[in-house]
Amino acid sequence: MELLLAIVAGVLYATGLYLMLRRRLAQLIIGLGLLSNGSNVLIFAAAGVTRGKPPLIGAEDVTAASFADPVPQSLILTAIVIGFGVLAFSLVLAHRVHDSAGSDDIDAIGPDRRVRTTKPASSDR
């Protein structure tokens, strides 16, 4: 199970970083999303997977193998919530950038470039 999770995490990191290196805005944001999910899977795998047990301590049987560690689960939950908020913000930002630049090519958006595919940005203030 750990091996499978490790491979999944690795694939998510690799695809996420690859997408972030592309020039299109949408790919940048999808890449960010994949990367944050990759780190969530990694936290889960690194902390050790306990099979079929709830993250609760029973009344009598209190050994390390009798319950799943709740800490990584809560870490992942927190990270998912933060990642969701950040992703929502990035989407809005990308939308605005696309509106003002008329392009989703990151290189064409740069302040120094004159490449404009559609209407130019509204005045500078």
Add this chain to the structure above:
Amino acid sequence: MLLALPILLPLLTAIALQLLPHRPTLLRAVAFAGALGILIAAIAILIRVEAEGIRVLQIGSWPAPFGITLVADVFSSLLVLMVGILGTVITAHSFSGVDPRRETFGYHALIHVLLMGVSGAFLTGDIFNLYVWFEVMLIASFVLMSLHRTRAQLHAALTYVGLNLLASAFLLTAIGLLYGQAGTLNFADLARAWPERRTAALDATLSMLFLTAFGIKAGLFPLFFWLPASYHTPPAAVGALLAGLLTKVGVYAMIRVFTLLFPDPSGRMYAFVLVLSVTTMVVGLIGAIGQGDFRRVLSFNLVGHIGFTTVGLALGTAAALGASILYMLHHMLVITSLFLVSGWFLRQKRTTNLLALGALYRTQPAVAALAMVPLFSLAGVPPLSGFIGKLAVITAALDGDHYWVAGIALTVSLLTVLSMARLWDGAFWKPTTTAARVAPLRGAIVAPVGILVGLTLGLTVIAGPAYDLSKRAAAQVLNADEYIRAVLGPRG
């Protein structure tokens, strides 16, 4: 309870600012009172820490490794004090430096959320909590950076957001791996449990992940490119806050994590940080020379001087780290005041391009002379505070027999004078090229810079005690046992 105040006060202020009717005068009064509250709380914390040693607050009374702990030692309380000072001064600057429409559109509330995130990062004793505070201040700074909708600002915001989120992903990865190996997130518990589980492979992986994550946030070579690409576009007050506080949080986190988790200054990791710090100094300087915009020159100088604040960590002695802490305090005051000075130009001419500026010395000599102090303090002209900080850093490098570090630091300082003289000439001295008369600067926008200049000069006057204090802060940071005992109790 006292330790929670620098986090609770800005939180309550931000909520109040959103709920109150959006009248500018009311919002300004509440925002200023909130910032002043942080300052007072920070002074109280520093006094308590000075008198009684490291202060600890277990949130919700959960005992140390299980709950979230807030810890204030001399280093973090000094930095929280800077949060209070800069928060107050920047709020005051915003009254005349930020346009009223944006002010009523949640600007002050966002500033307070940012201050909360920074104070939280400085005070927390839990590494996952540190990540959460990083995210809090990042999301606030994201919104502050993109409040304007000009193309340059949106592009800068995109660069900033992308790189900082990448840094967060690296930090989260490092925390996940660390938890998997050590089984705890509390700094003190980690410092106790981690040394037994360290292996060379884990050390290399984790230290590189932490270095990358904090290096991006701090603006260390070769991870700094987002910084000069984004810090010159937001309003001056926002730029000042980002430049003064946010990069220093990265440096603080780097110092805290490295001294607790990898406490062996002879390691290869430290040599690597030393090379990176020195390269950062040089690259920042070279970058600044090629720029023609007041704020871009400042951004590159900001990067260059981050090198001076991390070099103390790399040298590993209490004297060197103390010198870096002193330099950090000086740099926060000075770089913030210079970014606020750029707000003058935005007010007068709506640009900070050096070609369009000039002649402020002719029209308002007293105001220009005020700006001269931070300019030459940044360059390290004696007897200003920058000189004292650099002298301390270079002395520490010489004491550690790192002559090449001292040599490069000296050369960089000398050439920074050139860069600052160019700013002085371009923005204040040379005749202006535009014929249009500009309105003179009023007291409200000059006064915040005046206060910061006063504090810089104050730091120069009390340089001896201040250096002693920062050396004590450094000794405390390097002494992990004291930290562990304070947090976990005597049994640790």
